[in-house]
Amino acid sequence: QEQPIWLWSFGAAQLDGVCKLYRPGVLVDVVGVVATSEKEGMAVSFIASQLRTELRRLGYKEDAVISQPEFVNLMSDAGILKIIQGVGVDVVVLADMLGMIFEQFSRGNPGITFPDLVDVVLSMRGTNPATVKDCKEQIRVTKALIKESNDELMEQIRQEIGNISPNTCAL
Numbered sequence: 001q002e003q004p005i006w007l008w009s010f011g012a013a014q015l016d017g018v019c020k021l022y023r024p025g026v027l028v029d030v031v032g033v034v035a036t037s038e039k040e041g042m043a044v045s046f047i048a049s050q051l052r053t054e055l056r057r058l059g060y061k062e063d064a065v066i067s068q069p070e071f072v073n074l075m076s077d078a079g080i081l082k083i084i085q086g087v088g089v090d091v092v093v094l095a096d097m098l099g100m101i102f103e104q105f106s107r108g109n110p111g112i113t114f115p116d117l118v119d120v121v122l123s124m125r126g127t128n129p130a131t132v133k134d135c136k137e138q139i140r141v142t143k144a145l146i147k148e149s150n151d152e153l154m155e156q157i158r159q160e161i162g163n164i165s166p167n168t169c170a171l
Helices: 005-057 068-075 078-086 091-096 098-106 114-123 132-170
Strands: none
Touching: 005 078, 005 114, 068 078, 068 091, 068 098, 078 091, 091 098, 098 132
16 A cells, blocks of 8 residues: 555655754764864874973974983973973973883983974873773883892792802801
């Protein structure tokens, strides 16, 4: 049995109306994601530009490799500190994590590059949530520190036992 054309048109109009009801919500989500992405892009450009200007002022070239001691000196410069603190990085935490940062970003090189420096600053902002990767990295570093401390302690114990043995034989 055929349906009258007006009934089919009525159903299509209702379906179109339902779709229009949901489109604004989707559109708002899309606009929000695009705005967040553009805001982050602008923040990255701003941070990179500011750091580039300060590094030039301090005599560094953009393609220079920054060693760990140089990085420590950079972090004590007032201009660099102002930029880093201005984007929400806790400088004390940055200093505490310096070894881990260089291990992660240098990848066997003698230092870090300018893009790595920008990545460090971006990843250390207080507005960034902790990720599973961050927790795993923290556990890895903690295990390495405990192992290093344990190895040093065992070596000291061996030395002490070595010193005791000759003295015991002499008695």
